[in-house]
Amino acid sequence: MSTLNIENDLGRFRDIVKGRLRKDLKRYMGSGELLGKQGDDVVSIPLPQIRIPRLRYGENKGGVGQGEGEGEGAGQGPKAGDAAGQHVLEVDITLDELAEILADELELPRIEPKGQKNITTSRDKYTGIAMQGPESLRHTKRTFRAALKRQIAAGSYNPKKPVLVPMKEDKRYRSWKAKTEPQSAAVVLYMMDVSGSMGREQKEIVRLECFWIDTWLRTQFDNVATRFIIHDAVAREVDRDTFFRTRESGGTLISSAYNLCMKIIDEDYPADEWNIYPFHFSDGDNWSASDTRSCLDLVEKRMKPIVNQFSYGQVESEYGSGQFIKDLAERFTETEEVVLSRIPDRDGIMDSIKQFLGKGN
Amino acid sequence: MSGLDTWVRAHRRLPQELEDARQMIVEIARGYGLDFYETVFLMCDYDEINMLASYGGFPTRYPHWRFGMEYLEMSKGYEYGLQKIYEMVINTDPSFAYLLDNNMMVDQKLVMAHVYGHVDFFKNNAWFAATNRKMLDQMANHATRVRRYIDRHGMTEVEQWIDICLSIDNLIDPHSVHIKRSRSRSAAEVEAIELEDGVNKLPAKKYMDRYINPPEVLEQQRQARQVERQKLAKFPEEPERDILSFLIEYARLPVWKTDLLTIIRDEAYYFAPQAQTKIMNEGWATYWHTRMMTHDILSTSELIDYADHHSGTVATRPGQLNPYKLGVELYRHIERRWDRGQFGKAWLDCDDHSRKRHWDTGAMLGRKKLFEVRQVHNDVTFVDEFLTEDFVREQGMFTYEVDKATGEYIVDSTEFFEVKQKLLFMLSNRGQPRVAVVEGNHQNRGELVLQHSYEGLDIQLDWAQEVMGNLAKVWGRPIHLETRLEGKLIVLHHDGTDFTRDVIKKED
Numbered sequence: 001m002s003t004l005n006i007e008n009d010l011g012r013f014r015d016i017v018k019g020r021l022r023k024d025l026k027r028y029m030g031s032g033e034l035l036g037k038q039g040d041d042v043v044s045i046p047l048p049q050i051r052i053p054r055l056r057y058g059e060n061k062g063g064v065g066q067g068e069g070e071g072e073g074a075g076q077g078p079k080a081g082d083a084a085g086q087h088v089l090e091v092d093i094t095l096d097e098l099a100e101i102l103a104d105e106l107e108l109p110r111i112e113p114k115g116q117k118n119i120t121t122s123r124d125k126y127t128g129i130a131m132q133g134p135e136s137l138r139h140t141k142r143t144f145r146a147a148l149k150r151q152i153a154a155g156s157y158n159p160k161k162p163v164l165v166p167m168k169e170d171k172r173y174r175s176w177k178a179k180t181e182p183q184s185a186a187v188v189l190y191m192m193d194v195s196g197s198m199g200r201e202q203k204e205i206v207r208l209e210c211f212w213i214d215t216w217l218r219t220q221f222d223n224v225a226t227r228f229i230i231h232d233a234v235a236r237e238v239d240r241d242t243f244f245r246t247r248e249s250g251g252t253l254i255s256s257a258y259n260l261c262m263k264i265i266d267e268d269y270p271a272d273e274w275n276i277y278p279f280h281f282s283d284g285d286n287w288s289a290s291d292t293r294s295c296l297d298l299v300e301k302r303m304k305p306i307v308n309q310f311s312y313g314q315v316e317s318e319y320g321s322g323q324f325i326k327d328l329a330e331r332f333t334e335t336e337e338v339v340l341s342r343i344p345d346r347d348g349i350m351d352s353i354k355q356f357l358g359k360g361n
Numbered sequence: 362m363s364g365l366d367t368w369v370r371a372h373r374r375l376p377q378e379l380e381d382a383r384q385m386i387v388e389i390a391r392g393y394g395l396d397f398y399e400t401v402f403l404m405c406d407y408d409e410i411n412m413l414a415s416y417g418g419f420p421t422r423y424p425h426w427r428f429g430m431e432y433l434e435m436s437k438g439y440e441y442g443l444q445k446i447y448e449m450v451i452n453t454d455p456s457f458a459y460l461l462d463n464n465m466m467v468d469q470k471l472v473m474a475h476v477y478g479h480v481d482f483f484k485n486n487a488w489f490a491a492t493n494r495k496m497l498d499q500m501a502n503h504a505t506r507v508r509r510y511i512d513r514h515g516m517t518e519v520e521q522w523i524d525i526c527l528s529i530d531n532l533i534d535p536h537s538v539h540i541k542r543s544r545s546r547s548a549a550e551v552e553a554i555e556l557e558d559g560v561n562k563l564p565a566k567k568y569m570d571r572y573i574n575p576p577e578v579l580e581q582q583r584q585a586r587q588v589e590r591q592k593l594a595k596f597p598e599e600p601e602r603d604i605l606s607f608l609i610e611y612a613r614l615p616v617w618k619t620d621l622l623t624i625i626r627d628e629a630y631y632f633a634p635q636a637q638t639k640i641m642n643e644g645w646a647t648y649w650h651t652r653m654m655t656h657d658i659l660s661t662s663e664l665i666d667y668a669d670h671h672s673g674t675v676a677t678r679p680g681q682l683n684p685y686k687l688g689v690e691l692y693r694h695i696e697r698r699w700d701r702g703q704f705g706k707a708w709l710d711c712d713d714h715s716r717k718r719h720w721d722t723g724a725m726l727g728r729k730k731l732f733e734v735r736q737v738h739n740d741v742t743f744v745d746e747f748l749t750e751d752f753v754r755e756q757g758m759f760t761y762e763v764d765k766a767t768g769e770y771i772v773d774s775t776e777f778f779e780v781k782q783k784l785l786f787m788l789s790n791r792g793q794p795r796v797a798v799v800e801g802n803h804q805n806r807g808e809l810v811l812q813h814s815y816e817g818l819d820i821q822l823d824w825a826q827e828v829m830g831n832l833a834k835v836w837g838r839p840i841h842l843e844t845r846l847e848g849k850l851i852v853l854h855h856d857g858t859d860f861t862r863d864v865i866k867k868e869d
Contacts, residue, residue: 009429053827062762067677
């Protein structure tokens with residue numbers, strides 16, 4: 001008789017959750033519910049509780065209360081409530097699982113890291129047991145097992161009064177081996193236009209798209225560095241938080257961002273060691289035609305040779321002229337390293353990601 | 362049973378200190394007249410207790426994703442410090458109860474005292490009379506059967522079928538286990554109804570016939586028989602509230618699907634009395650743990666912790682009625698009344714307030730009355746019989762509604778009559794719509810007609826749609842549900858794919 005195999009039932013439930021996520025991926029991608037729910041390697045997915053429908057009364061039923069009109073609310077109930085409510089259950093999904101779903105649904109290919117850019121690292125891993133070691137690594141179970149063995153052999157073990165006293169020679173310690181692993185590293189540079197024409201909605205779209213791109217790239221490389229640049233007429237590097245929150249206004253000089261981007265790459269990410277992915281999001285409204293020209297030159301002469309892929313996403317806004325993408329398209333017609341995408345609205349995020357990452361460079 | 366024994370043995374039996382406490386509590390409880398099955402306490406860590414709780418307390422159940430979901434929910438609740446399961450007890454003979462191993466000693470004593478209250482209630486309350494006390498085995502048996510079907514038909518198919526069965530598992534008739542409804546007729550009876558006209562003519566000479574067998578009487582008999590025949594032509598003859606058993610008997614399904622339906626129905630009937638006596642059962646256990654803890658068990662050093670935890674148990678919270686609180690207060694109210702002789706004709710007839718306030722005949726019948734109440738009542742009759750106007754006022758009870766404009770809860774009324782009516786409504790039929798099969802062969806097309814006895818509240822339409830879709834899958838033919846929506850008589854139809862509705866024109 002098998003008892004309490006909750007693991008199986010939990011697994012089944014997780015499968016259902018994943019199925020639900022898969023089905024509603026588009027909605028989740030556009031809703032921003034998953035942002036801010038991200039831990040180190042898991043994402044909490046707020047899920048309307050998957051429930052079994054039953055014939056019941058509608059919501060307007062009210063009820064009976066007891067006590068002072070205003071409840072104090074404190075105290076723990078001794079039992080889990082069994083009232084069916086419309087509450088939200090948070091389910092943790094690892095980034096790997098999420099990326100897998102993303103890959104399946106968007107038909108993303110696995111990215112092939114460029115051969116030269118693999119570096120090797122060494123990592124320590126606990127693999128064995130040693131007789132000597134620091135106390136902090138003592139393996140208690142093994143130690144006591146050894147003590148038990150010794151005491152039984154010596155005849156000093158009394159099962160009625162099971163007292164084990166480990167001696168020096170009983171002690172066991174965890175030991176480790178250094179493992180060298182090839183490692184591929186990538187840097188993702190996110191650039192966002194924060195000029196006056198980029199509204200709240202446009203930034204939200206960028207934010208969401210960056211989250212999903214991040215999720216995917218993180219699972220493809222052992223080591224992903226991310227850098228954030230915002231620009232209006234001048235560009236500056238910011239932290240992740242600022243990147244997602246700023247609201248600036250001003251003119252737009254896209255070249256300022258590209259220059260800063262190149263500066264960062266040159267200083268910190270030698271191209272033969274890193275896979276480099278610059279992403280730029282804007283509403284396509286640049287200050288002048290001459291600045292656009294210098295942007296195109298920058299992309300062509302400085303970026304193209306060293307990056308895996310330069311991606312430009314243009315978010316539709318009611319103020320922008322949307323000219324920049326046309327200029328880019330004109331110059332880079334047959335270039336694999338430059339990928340362009342238009343994002344009309346939230347629903348477009350999914351397709352846009354497909355365009356960016358679907359090539360597998 | 363051997364598997365179960367292994368499982369029980371694998372769990373730590375009580376340490377000596379707790380075992381001593383348990384024996385002490387057993388003695389005390391017996392001394393008060395509590396009468397319980399032997400109760401086996403098992404120590405669990407919080408993860409085990411969460412697992413057990415998600416399986417409804419049963420260590421072996423059939424595999425299903427919802428147990429995993431409940432487990433996840435409870436684990437999160439525990440990790441976030443939102444909820445903690447103190448106690449869990451299964452209604453079987455012997456009973457099993459679980460203790461959380463990192464609870465304080467005073468909590469363990471409280472839980473044990475509480476558990477013996479529950480087990481006494483399980484054993485003696487009439488509504489549990491028909492319960493299978495070997496449910497642990499029955500559940501394990503169900504698990505084996507379901508696993509066999511999974512091996513044969515695949516996990517997905519079986520699980521989907523279970524989902525369907527579960528969505529209709531509240532369409533049962535919990536009273537049916539206590540009453541014998543005479544609905545089956547013998548073949549000879551049926552034949553008699555069909556063939557004979559039912560007229561019972563007495564032998565009489567021709568000239569006396571008009572007086573001995575008056576034509577009006579004969580006509581009456583003929584008509585009565587006609588009614589019988591019409592009934593017979595109906596299927597089912599009387600509205601059937603145990604819709605699950607109707608489906609098991611008449612739906613055309615493969616054997617394994619029928620068997621799964623039977624399994625779900627058995628388990629639904631097992632849990633039904635617990636839903637019918639929630640307030641009484643929790644109130645009873647709380648009454649006794651309070652009594653035993655404060656009079657017999659507590660040491661002075663434990664008092665503060667006890668008071669803290671006990672007050673958590675009986676705390677009232679916005680948006681939900683605490684059965685522990687309501688139950689225990691009602692029992693105490695009854696005890697007080699019967700101790701002072703505040704019952705019977707003299708009490709009811711008296712309308713002098715000051716006399717009533719100081720009414721005390723020294724009857725001291727409270728405890729005796731409590732034991733009687735716990736034996737015969739369920740939540741509905743308990744509230745109906747003992748929730749008095751004084752009680753509602755003393756306890757500050759009120760009804761609440763959702764304010765349509767703001768979406769917030771507002772106090773609607775503190776009137777005795779309204780509070781009681783609403784409470785009774787919430788409790789009857791376990792707070793669920795009452796539905797019965799009225800026709801199993803609608804228009805001779807094998808379609809199923811269900812009737813909702815409308816009691817003032819609309820059913821939730823989107824859920825009804827899903828449930829009817831599931832019913833259509835079980836029955837294999839379209840389903841109709843007569844109900845009311847927004848004041849209009851209405852029939853909902855589901856033919857397995859489409860969900861439609863008709864407004865019935867008023868006939869009068």
